[in-house]
Amino acid sequence: MRRERVSDDIYVFTSNLYAQVTASAVVTRGGIVIIDTLPFRSETNEMVDYLNSLGQGPIKYLVNTHWHGDHTNGNCLFDDSVELVSHRRCQQAMMQYSEAELAASKEITPLLEGIEVKIPEVVFEEGKMVLHVENKSVELILSPGHTFDSTMAYVREDKVLIAADTVMPVPYFVWGDRHVFQQSLEVLKTYNIESIVQGHGEVLLRGEIPGAIDSNIEYLVIVEKKVREFVDKGKSKHDLKELTIDLCGKSRIPLNGLVQDLHQANIQHLYDEFVRERDRIETEEMKEMENVGVDLEVTEAAEVAEETAEQSLL
């Protein structure tokens, strides 16, 4: 686990074990707010031990930014004196998906042994929720896109945005909605931000922020355009490998290259969506043709009937 300080009272902990996931903490004498846990027990415990060693207030709140296990697996390591907070959508998503998801992850990762799903009980639904500890105000804001429950935490006094997976080295939207994602990224531009803690990877500093946000929006536009062209040309899904992350305006280096896998997952997801869309249109057109065929038959039959009627009058 890597530890850094992004302002006097805000610490960021980055996992060495999985995809450079980050967890953050706002530390005051009046209490500590933790935003997200780390994926595995050892690192979450290490973070908690460190925070306790600072001799500041007790851990009061743990915020979940979205339901994904790499951010929430550590929930069960906190006792009930810590209030577990999230947006209602996250609570609902965890009730729906987390048990199955955790069971599947446990099959692959022995490091998850003993981890249990723990679901947030303090939730907000409308507008924003603001958590106050001593002189800090931590604003929780829904920012869907990566997932429909994605939430960010903005520490007003420090102008630090803990953006979770709304800001990553490459936007990853297979669980969510890329158009809504784009809108959420546009909203970020209205914030006065000193630094952004990404859900995975490096902390972004003031000078890097506008470029990073624009580049993420740009990426969403480019992949949509390129994959659509791909489908229109009738290329196969296998050929998507040609459409590398560099060709879509992003570096292949961050997260030890994992961004390339995220990118491939994104474009395969888009490809499937566009193919479904194309097939649906084709079936509708076929049906219309068939209907026209039926109409013709009906007309012909009517004409024949009319003729017969006319004839019989004779």
Ligand SMILES: [Zn+2]
């Ligand atoms: Zn996620």
